Amino acid sequence: MTQELDKTFDPATIEARWYQHWEEKGLFRPERPDAEPFTIVNPPPNVTGSLHIGHALDNTLQDIVIRYERLRGKDALWVVGTDHAGIATQMVVERQLEERQDKRTNYTREEFNDIVWKWKAESGGTITRQLRRLGCSMDWSREQFTMDEHFTKAVLKVFVDLYNKGLIYRDKRLVNWDPKLKTAISDLEVEQQTIPGSFWHFKYPLADGVTLDSGQEYIEVATTRPETMLADMAVAVHPTDDRYSSVVGKHVILPLTGRRIPVVADEHADPELGSGAVKITPGHDFNDFEVGKRAGIAAGEMLNMLDGDANVCQTADGLVPEEFIGLHRFKRDGVDGARELVVQRLKEQGYLIPHITKTKKGEEQELDAEPRQIATPFGDRGGVVIEPWLTDQWYVNAEELAKKPIAAVKSGEIEIVPKSWEKTFFNWMENIQPWCVSRQLWWGHRIPAWYGDNGECYVAMSEAEAQAQAGEGVALTQDSDVLDTWFSSALWPFATLGWPDESALLEKHYPNDLLISGFDILFFWDARMMMAGYFNTGQAPWPKLYLHGLVRAADGSKMSKSKGNVVDPLILIDQYGADAMRFFMAAMESQGRDIKMDEKRVEGYRNFATKLWNATRFCQSNGIGASDTLAAPEARLAANQWIIGEVQQTVEALDEAMAGLRFDAAANTIYHFVWSRFCDWYLELIKPVFAEGASEAAAAETRAVAGWVLDQILVMLHPFMPFITEELWHAQGEREYELILAKWPNPRASVSKDATDAIDWVIELTGNVRSAKNELGIAPGAKLAAFLPQPSGVASRTIERSSAAIERLARLTPVTVGEAPAGPAMQVTAGSDVFVIPLEGIIDIDAEKARLEKALAASEKEAKSLDGRLSNANFVERAAPEAVEKAKADFAHHSAEVERLKAALARLG
Known part of the structure; x- marks a missing residue:
């Protein structure tokens, strides 16, 4: 018995109720012991996080896959959990302490970590509650946390195993040091920003009375970081640079410190850049570190002139002048730093080479340095300039661990989708550097x-x-130290299943079947899971990796808080419902492309949900309820046979799209079927069956078929729109199980090709008649006479059997098989049939021709103008991107109008 639906679809009233029902009944748990497993893991969001639009895309795609596989009878497990997020979480808690005029160092390590655990218990579950609002069917009964006891055991075991095999070691190397967070961070957590800076030139006097061949008594060096000269250990010149060949192996006396440093030949120095000589500070520059090693300077001998706060400290040789000790590297709070004082002292002592430039009036002007835009590394969390810093850290031999993942992708054992990302993967993995895994924090897995x-x-x-x-x-x-957060999350596919302990869960669900992630964590996480999977289990963590794009602002720009163009997915859910937002994400997810945010499209998918709601209400009003069969019911009527055939084609297209992870194709397949085939055509075709005096046998058959079709729709649409489909599933009648546990469609029906051809023919005829009327300004409801001189077989059969449907849908009556009378007429096709529809007395032919010709001329003129603009390279390259996009859209519109208007004129003869 059906449950009468409200007249208005309101997603807010059903979403929370259904999610609570699913979770309380444990419907997300894999409890099909004999079924084939299907397993995915979510990229664990930071425990500090809240749902952003990228999470919404990522988790929507995963939920579509897991619901689809569950409906196909798999023992589907979606592992869920959060990451302890070492840096982010410690920052949050320390910020809260600062608000209370308190600080971390007032506590012992254990006391501080107790405070963090308390924070997690009270405030760390925000994003998991928000994932529920999105409809994510994760197995919450097995929710994981990377600091859980069993997970910590796995992390420690991996560290010990890697160490025992010589793949983890302690080394003195340069790291990206964040002076604000006071910890090393990875290359992937460094953001390059271009900021205003300067390029200074200095004299480094040659020692021992040596001069260049030119007689010059010094080598000119240039730098954007003059403060680091306090720790210079060499000057490098190119081996082929004749200007300096006579002084290679000689020495200069470093100003201010008096340090005696060698001139070395190294290809790092570019003869075409500046003077061709570069200062080498191996303890504070990654390139210089390598030059220093090639010059024979051991890492332990490299000089460090900064402490963890980026304040100047004494170097090992004790040559930094006392007045610099304790100064910050840069100017801060109006107080000059080491940079400013170094430049001042070098200028005072005659070592600064001024930059000569000209004013607007052409007069020469002397500046201390050349102004430049400098690419500068910033920490993505600390927000301050990163300092290359020489320190002892723990490293993983990533080069060795990368070998098996590289081979696996090359052999096809692991498939990356889209394939275009393989080149990026290989480029990074084949040039991978040692992975610094130690962090100077208190919160995390202690080494x-x-x-x-x-x-x-x-x-x-x-x-x-x-x-x-x-x-x-x-x-x-x-x-x-503690371990880098990515070290522990690399174990996610198997440690979440209980590894290293053996269990039935681990045996059944590892390797996982698929990973879906944003391309931006391909190296942060995905590649490291491959390394960890092969090292710890001997197997790939999954056979397929799907990388989706970013969600961008409507104009294609990257979303950022500073631009004010960030979209909150929770606000979209409040406005349009989770189903509409999910469907938008799926429909717009095209492999290899980013998604442009379009709220109008989200609103459109809310309208799509409303259309399905109203279609179900129509069904209920005509006695159409739940079906009790997986196979298609018996059908004799052409419309019923046609819709059964359409269901079969839709299921096949959906399965093909999902197999290829073509989310956009899958979403558009079910959208087209629901909106066009079912709502617009089938429901219209069957309305006469329920009219007074119609055959009861026909009505009974149609109720059975329509109820079955609606059930198939709800099942096929459920992965994309789980809330409305579950509501309608139960509203249609008593069910033995929830929709989430239903069976994927399997129509197993054969239908008459004559019947389906006839309906397709009527639909094509109707669509073409409506388009022709629209082009000529004829009222949609106007009934027109039509003549068909040479009908095809399908036309003859359909006109004979379904003239009522042709009259009601195409508004053609009477339809005469024979030649049309002389006079103005338009032609409309359906398949190979050409209908002639007289227009005498219907429209003013001459006035309509004049109107169409005027509109055609205007559109042709506009299209030509736009084509000229778009063919102009200066416009395309220099105009604002939004202006170019608008011109392209306008050109496409007017080009289409030209074709439409020409067709309309052709119809008038």
């Missing part, structure tokens, strides 16, 4: 390494094991 007072290091699962290695009497101190 399981203990240092003995005997100078040895012991790596073990616990202090007791480390002590056993060291022996009695050796005092141990644990490393104070």
Whole structure:
């Protein structure tokens, strides 16, 4: 028995209710022991996070896949959880302490971590509640956290195993140091920004009375970071640069410090850039670090002139003048820093080479430095300039771990979709650098390494094991660093299933079947999961990786808070419902392309949901309820056979799209079927069946077929729009199970080609008649006489059997098989049939021709003008992107208008 629907579709009244129902009944858990497993894991959002539009896209796509596979009978598991987010979480908690005039260092490490755990319990679940609003059918009963006890055990085991195999080691190297967060960060967490800066030129005097061949007593060097000269250890020139060949191996005396440093030949120096000589500070520049190593300077000998706060400290050789000690590297709060004082002292001592430029009046002007735009690294979280800093850190031999993932992608064992991302993957993986995995934080997985007072290091699962290695009497101190968050999240596909302990869950659901992620974490996370998967389990974590694009602003620009163009998905859900937003994400997700945000499209999909709601109300009003069959019912009527055939074609197209992860094709397939085939055509075709005096047998058949078709729609649409489909599923009658556990359509029907051809013919005829009327300004409801001189077989049969449908839909009556009378007429086709429709007395032919010719001339003129503008390279290259896009859209519109108007004139003869 159907449950009468409200007249108005209101998503807010059904979404929270259904999600709570699904979760309370445990319907997201995989409980089909004999079924084929299907497993995905969500990229674990930061525990500090809240739902943004990228999360909405990422999780919508995953939910579509998991609901689809669940409906296909798989034992579907979607693993959910959050990441402890070391830097982000510590920042949040420390900020809260600052608001109370408190700070982390007022507590012991253990006390501070207790505060963080308390924060997590009270405030760390925001994003998981928001994922529920989106409709994500995750298995919350197995919700994971990267600091859970079992997960921590897995993390420690991996570290110890890598160490024991020589793949984790401690080394002194340059790192990206964030002076605000006081920790090393990865290359991937560094953002390059172009900011105003300067290019200074200095004299470095040659030592021992040596001069250049030109007689010059100094080498000119240029730099954007003059403060680092306090730790210079060499000057590099190109091996082929004849200007300096005589002084290679000689020395200069570094100004201010008096340090004696060599001139070295190295291809890093560009003879065409500046003077061709570059200062080398291996302890504070990544390129210089490599030059220093090639010059024979060991990492332990490289000079460090900054502390963790980026304040000047004394170098190992003690040559930094006392007045610089304690100064910040840059000017801060109006107080000059080391940079300003270095430039001032070098200028005072005659070592600064001024930059000569000309004013607007042509007069020469002397500046201390050349103004330039400088590419500068910033920390993505700390927001300050990153300092290359020489320090002892723990590293993973990523080059070795990358070998199996590279081979797997090349062999096809792991498929990357879209394939275009493979080139980027190989480029990074084949040039991968050692992975710095230690972070100078308190919150996170503490590195399981203990240092003995005997100078040895012991790596073990616990202090007791480390002590056993060291022996009695050796005092141990644990490393104070924690592991990079990405180290632990790399274990997500298997540690979430209980690894390293063996279990039925792990055996069944690992490897996972698919990973869906944004392309922006291909290296942060995806590639590292491949490395971890192969190293720890000997298997790929999944056979297929799908990388989706970004959601951009409507104009194609990247969303950012500073631009004010960020879209809050929760606001969209409040306005249009989760179903509409989800469908937008799916319909716009085209492989390899970013999504442009378009709220009007979201609103349009809300209208789509409303149309389905109203179609279901129509069905209920005509006694059409739930079906009790998976196979299609028996059907004799042409319209019923036609719609059954359409269901079969739609299921096949949907399955093909989903197999290829073509989310846009899948969404558009079901959209077209629901809106056009079912609502616009089928429901119109069957209305006469329910009219007074119609055959009861025909009505009974149609109720069975229509109820079955609506059920198939609800199942096929459910992965995209889970809330409205579940509501309508139950409104249609008593069910043994929720829609989320229904079976994927399997019509298993054969239909008459004559019947389906006839309906397709009527639909084509109707559409073409309506278009022709619109072009000529004829009222849509006007009934017109039509003549068909040479009918095809399908035309003859359809006119004979379905003249009422032709009259009602195409508004053609009477239809005469024979020649049309002489006079103005338009021609309309349906298949191979050409109908002649007289227009005498219907419209003013001459006036209509004049109107169409005037409109045609205007559109041709506008299209020609726009074509000229778009063919002009200066316009395309220099105009604002939005202006170019508008010109392209206008050209497409007027070009289409030209074709439409020509066709309309042709109809008038």
